Amino acid sequence: MSERQKIDARGAFCPGPLMELIAALKLAQVGEEIEVLSSDKGSAADIPAWVAKVGHVHVGTTEQDGCWTIIVRKAK
Amino acid sequence: MSKRIVIVGGGLAGTIVANGVCRQLGNELRSGGVSVTMLGTSETHMYQPGLLYVPFGKIREAELFRDQRRVLDRRVNFMIDPAKKIDVDANQVETASGRIIGYDYLVLATGSRIMPQNIPGMTEAGHWFYDLDGARKLREALDNFTGGEVVVNVNAPHKCPVAPLEITFMLYEYFKAKGIGDKCKITYTYPIGRLHALEPVAHWAGPEFERYGIKSETFFNTESVDPAKKTIKSMEGVELPFDLLITIPPHAGAEVITDSDLGKGGWVPTNTRTLQREGSTNVFVCGDTTNIPISKAGSTAHFEADVLIDNLVSLVQEGRPAREYDGKVFCFVETGMNSGTYVWFNYTTPPNPGPPSQMIHWFKLAYNRLYWLSARGLL
Numbered sequence A: 001m002s003e004r005q006k007i008d009a010r011g012a013f014c015p016g017p018l019m020e021l022i023a024a025l026k027l028a029q030v031g032e033e034i035e036v037l038s039s040d041k042g043s044a045a046d047i048p049a050w051v052a053k054v055g056h057v058h059v060g061t062t063e064q065d066g067c068w069t070i071i072v073r074k075a076k
Numbered sequence B: 001m002s003k004r005i006v007i008v009g010g011g012l013a014g015t016i017v018a019n020g021v022c023r024q025l026g027n028e029l030r031s032g033g034v035s036v037t038m039l040g041t042s043e044t045h046m047y048q049p050g051l052l053y054v055p056f057g058k059i060r061e062a063e064l065f066r067d068q069r070r071v072l073d074r075r076v077n078f079m080i081d082p083a084k085k086i087d088v089d090a091n092q093v094e095t096a097s098g099r100i101i102g103y104d105y106l107v108l109a110t111g112s113r114i115m116p117q118n119i120p121g122m123t124e125a126g127h128w129f130y131d132l133d134g135a136r137k138l139r140e141a142l143d144n145f146t147g148g149e150v151v152v153n154v155n156a157p158h159k160c161p162v163a164p165l166e167i168t169f170m171l172y173e174y175f176k177a178k179g180i181g182d183k184c185k186i187t188y189t190y191p192i193g194r195l196h197a198l199e200p201v202a203h204w205a206g207p208e209f210e211r212y213g214i215k216s217e218t219f220f221n222t223e224s225v226d227p228a229k230k231t232i233k234s235m236e237g238v239e240l241p242f243d244l245l246i247t248i249p250p251h252a253g254a255e256v257i258t259d260s261d262l263g264k265g266g267w268v269p270t271n272t273r274t275l276q277r278e279g280s281t282n283v284f285v286c287g288d289t290t291n292i293p294i295s296k297a298g299s300t301a302h303f304e305a306d307v308l309i310d311n312l313v314s315l316v317q318e319g320r321p322a323r324e325y326d327g328k329v330f331c332f333v334e335t336g337m338n339s340g341t342y343v344w345f346n347y348t349t350p351p352n353p354g355p356p357s358q359m360i361h362w363f364k365l366a367y368n369r370l371y372w373l374s375a376r377g378l379l
């Protein structure tokens, strides 16, 4: 498997973690995983919801000291 | 030995860096201790924000352009010879004409470009204003438009985060002024779950949309356009009909970046504070082409360029960088044909726009003229 891509979107107010993820998924291969770091609570909820809606896989989310790590796999 | 600074790209970022470095390294340039070379694609420099006014016939096309040599400091060795291959291991750039140009410091400032072709059906059925040709065609389409469903469709990633909202409000006023306001229904689509990436801007835009009767569809990431049926479909499963489709297409970085293996999609992995290319100490990245997760905007390019100027000068003179970039972005937002507001933020300060006013609108119009001073490094 290819190396997991990491997007450090902590403190990124615009365009923000979800938009960064959407852009990165367009460039990723099916099966590739992307890890998004976010300091924004809203994105931590939005990302899994959006990922489920469009049919990618939410691998998992962890939180530590106000930073969320959200892992997503491109499924199609 | 002479230090060679090479800048690839003569848009906003590259031009500010070139002029700023020349201004501060006058002695070194005179003595031959430093040279500044820029590789560009064209004799003219286009003021991109002006494209927003082209579809409405509110700017003369000639106002968008200046002769790049006149915008640049005379001491810059400017070549209209695009970079074809950048070899960061050998510290050299190969150009389209076959020149090999070595460097001590390289600045990558190749910007971003629209990719409507990445969405099936979009080039056939869509209009856009992010390049001159598209803006002209949209002007013609608007001239001939007599009413119907108008979709303003925003895709990620894109530069200038505020232009999509601006064009939406401007369209509303344009239709109204043309006397067809009641025959036009505008629907605005956006990739994430609100009307704008910046939360306060999204909060402000919501009631404004309601006031004007502009509809919206959030979580809308375009999958395809059907030119025959005149519909646009999202990955989220929503389909919208249109009579006029205006898209902000997804963007990519320059071809030379991907061809040189310097970054997927043309976005160069860049240290968010030093602006060095990840893995290089003498390659700097500035403007839209970085992969830094902040707005791709002229003001970002400007603030980054200011940091790079100080660092390049300090490296040449003292062998060490001077300072770091704090993530600052500043944007004017046109909230109609006659009012505007602004917003700024950085890596640690969230955005907080003030109320729209006519004064800020006039300031933005003035800024449209001031752009050239800022590119020349006088602002």
Ligand SMILES: Cc1cc2nc3c(=O)[nH]c(=O)nc-3n(C[C@H](O)[C@H](O)[C@H](O)COP(=O)(O)OP(=O)(O)OC[C@H]3O[C@@H](n4cnc5c(N)ncnc54)[C@H](O)[C@@H]3O)c2cc1C
Pocket (backbone or CB within 6 Å): B008, B009, B010, B011, B012, B013, B014, B039, B040, B041, B042, B048, B049, B050, B051, B052, B081, B082, B083, B084, B109, B110, B111, B112, B129, B130, B131, B159, B160, B163, B254, B255, B256, B286, B287, B288, B289, B296, B297, B298, B299, B300, B301, B330, B331, B332
């Ligand atoms: C319609 C519109 C409205 C906008 N409004 C605003 C606004 O109101 N406020 C704001 O802040 N920003 C705005 N922007 C965004 C702003 O114009 C860009 O973010 C800014 O120009 C980025 O600067 P840059 O130098 O990175 O890229 P650019 O200015 O695009 O310059 C990149 C240059 O690199 C050149 N290049 C590409 N490949 C090569 C190569 N191989 N060799 C040599 N040269 C190459 C290109 O030809 C180009 O000249 C707007 C943009 C558009 C399209």
